[in-house]
Amino acid sequence: MPVFTRLRQQPDTTETATEGTSPEVEPAARVTLRTRFADWRAGHPAVVRGVRWTVTVLAAVLVLGALLLPNKESALHLRTFARIPVEALLGAAVALTLPRRPRLAVAAVSGAALGALTILNLLDMGFWEYLGRHFNPVLDWELLPDAQSYVKDSMGATVATAATIGAVVLVVLLLAVMALAMVRLSNLLAGNKQIATRGTLAAAVVWVLCSALSLQMAGVPLASDRAAGAVVLQAKGVRQTLKDEADFQKIAKVDKFGNTPPSQLVPDLRGKDMIFTFIESYGRSAIEDPVEAPGVDATLDARTEALAKAGFHAKSGWLTSATYGGSSWLGHSTTMSGLWIDNQQRYRTVMASDHLSLTGAFAKSGAWDTVGIMPGVQKAWPESKFYGLSSYRNAFQMGYKGPKFSWSTMPDQYALQQFQTLEHSKKRSKPLMSLVILTSSHQPWAPIPKMVPWNDLGDGSIFKSIHDAGKKPADIITSSPKSQAEYGKSVQYSVTALTEWLERYGNDNTVLVFLGDHQPIARVSGNHASRDVPISIVAKDPKVLDKISDWGWTDGLRPAHNAPVWKMSAFRDKFLTAYGSTPHPKKD
Structure with missing residues (x-):
């Protein structure tokens, strides 16, 4: 049987290949880099642990923040994020139950879905601010080019281009980073199954008690189902939009x-x-704010008087x-x-x-x-x-x-x-x-x-x-x-x-x-x-206004x-x- 040698972490180590395999030679530069990184990790265990925990904490903050994120800017308060999201408990239960491969697949998909929900919440914030309503995921995508044109006309082409690029990058990052964060957390739970199971059960009991007793902090319920509610709201909106289209055709x-x-x-x-x-x-705000x-109001009164001198009269509602x-x-x-x-x-x-x-x-x-x-x-x-x-x-x-x-x-x-x-x-x-x-x-x-x-x-x-x-x-x-x-x-x-x-x-x-x-x-x-x-x-002709007396x-x-x-x-x-x-x- 022919023998093939390939480089490992030590160049002089050889290994006999099994029959039917082809030779693989790993570049020396890559081996050297890997070796140096392994040596660095071995020599700095405290730093490695710190980085790992930092990444894990950031992943947890990102996921919990997305689960609790409101869809209105006026609701962005610290107390909004000091809640227990039931979706996190359900996600933990699933991660603790599934085998490795299905668990990772579910974590990645659910993370991307949470990223998409975050994008919809951010769009909702903008629409509530500028249009006083929810973002409609069926109808409102075509308004985004108008928003870009508005930014271009108001702030200049450079700002509009930068804003567009920034928005695209943000979307990609939210989808990718949220998926990676979910995978990271699911691995943490699976690697510490006994502690994670106890913690999940304890948190679930606390959530149920908070929900049953309607416990609040500064007027905000401690038990949250914000993400699930947002999904239900979006689904209802889509269903209502499709129904409204058929109904309005008859009305028109x-x-x-x-x-x-x-x-x-x-x-x-x-x-x-x-x-x-x-x-x-x-x-109405122009007249009453x-x-x-x-x-x-001073302008309207002055213009009413000026028009009256010219023979015009008005009625308003x-x-x-x-x-x-x-x-x-x-x-x-x-x-x-x-x-x-x-x-x-x-x-x-x-x-x-x-x-x-x-x-x-x-x-x-x-x-x-x-x-x-x-x-x-x-x-x-x-x-x-x-x-x-x-x-x-x-x-x-x-x-x-x-x-x-x-x-x-x-x-x-x-x-x-x-x-x-x-x-x-x-x-x-x-x-x-x-x-x-x-x-x-x-x-x-x-x-x-x-x-x-x-x-x-x-x-x-x-x-x-x-x-x-x-x-x-x-x-x-x-x-x-x-x-x-x-x-x-x-x-x-x-x-x-x-x-x-x-x-x-x-x-x-x-x-x-x-x-x-x-x-x-x-x-x-x-x-x-x-x-x-x-x-x-x-009008000048008094008969015109008499008609609406x-x-x-x-x-x-x-x-x-x-x-x-x-x-x-x-x-x-x-x-x-x-x-x-x-x-x-x-x-x-």
């Missing part, structure tokens, strides 16, 4: 005015130039938005469709339907030309068909040469002036119905434009010095008080620009309906803010605290009915 096919003849749509507004305007993030309200903090398109579509559009699937469904929108009713009547002014749109916008717009102008079609103000592509004053120049001032055979979306009050509220003389607007270059002198997003984005103050100023600017435009260019036949799309993010409006937004109807709205641009509050989805039908539209339902 029912339309109170779906079969109304064109001649019977908004007959009491014939001959009026209609303008529907959304002001970004214009929420102690920080923002003084400046905003409240609508409860379908969205919060962002996703403005959900607020727009809810208002115009008369349907509750609170997620992406509903939005896609209604946009692809023939459901009648409020602006679409003016188009269907044949009595109005219809246009859109969309300074926030920077790509194809097929939704214009749903809104009944014969044409629209996006961010690149208004000749703006000035700087962007963070996310906002141009100041509201400039967008309104271009609306006047390009559309509103044109001689037409029909009155004009316009949908205008203003963006200057979009977060992060830095820098904020300032009003300039209307005749000096030009191509917008005048705003460069204002932009350069303004605050930087990084200066306020992490500070709630600063964000509140700047948010209030941005709303004052948008309201002033819109009402000065009306005062300057409106006439006896102009009717303006303007409202907010949603409340600002929790950092500004608070963790328990309502979803209400103000809405106003402004039974709505109970407040005179002027500032709605009273106790003014009526409707769901945003109720506005379409109330408006169409008030101005003479005859219901002819369309049913599935």
Whole structure:
């Protein structure tokens, strides 16, 4: 039988290979390195033990932290992590029961799953902060590119790229490190089975007692099933999303005015130039929060008085938005469709339907030309068909040469002036119905434009010095008080620009309906803010406001605290009915 020699830790040691095996020679460098490492370990036993225990403790902290991690930033307190997670006890029991290979496989898979749950909890934190709701694992992945674009527009391309790379690295690390941590802990339990079994039983008894007696520390239950509850919550959300998709398709096919003849749509507004305007993030907090309200309320009162001198009068109320903090398109579509559009699937469904929108009713009547002014749109916008717009102008079609103000592509004053120049001032055979979306009050509220003389607007270059002198997003984005103050100023600017435009260019036949799309993010409006937004109807013709005299709205641009509050989805039908539209339902 042939004999093969191969290197071991000692080069001169030989071993006879068994028949049928092939020779394997281990590189000398690798052997040397291994030998040195073994020698170092043998010579530093205390250090090795310290490293092992440090790694083990870090693994335990990582796993326990992930099991107890809440999904809201407001719940991040030390007491939240001073609890006993039942999932850890169940995991220990499984590790003590299974043979080695199945145990390692289960540990690695469950660790990766815990990493995935941690990622979902972190996404939940972000969504609660910015959108006031859970992250929907079925529908909300497509919003992440929008988040990246927001960071790019607000903080610059370098920060956006770094944030994207950091997020990807974090995801990979969480999945891998959590799996390794679980394997490490399972090996520790298996290697000390007797002690681990006693400890697990003792901890289980303590958990049961804490649960049965409802023991708490600083209002937080000591017995935790947070991770299991999070999994159940996510599963319910997925199931509800899939069910809601089917249910909403049926709801969207029912339309109170779906079969109304064109001649019977908004007959009491014939001959009026209609303008529907959304002001970004214009929420109830702007009018009632102690920080923002003084400046905003003073602006609303001053603008009410100025409009009255010009012959315009207003009535105002409240609508409860379908969205919060962002996703403005959900607020727009809810208002115009008369349907509750609170997620992406509903939005896609209604946009692809023939459901009648409020602006679409003016188009269907044949009595109005219809246009859109969309300074926030920077790509194809097929939704214009749903809104009944014969044409629209996006961010690149208004000749703006000035700087962007963070996310906002141009100041509201400039967008309104271009609306006047390009559309509103044109001689037409029909009155004009316009949908205008203003963006200057979009977060992060830095820098904020300032009003300039209307005749000096030009191509917008005048705003460069204002932009350069303004605050930087990084200066306020992490500070709630600063964000509140700047948010209030941005709303004052948008309201002033819109009402000065009306005062300057409106006439006896102009009717303006303007409202907010949603409340600002929790950092500004608070963790328990309502979803209400103000809405106003402004006109010179007293007959226009007489039609809504039974709505109970407040005179002027500032709605009273106790003014009526409707769901945003109720506005379409109330408006169409008030101005003479005859219901002819369309049913599935």
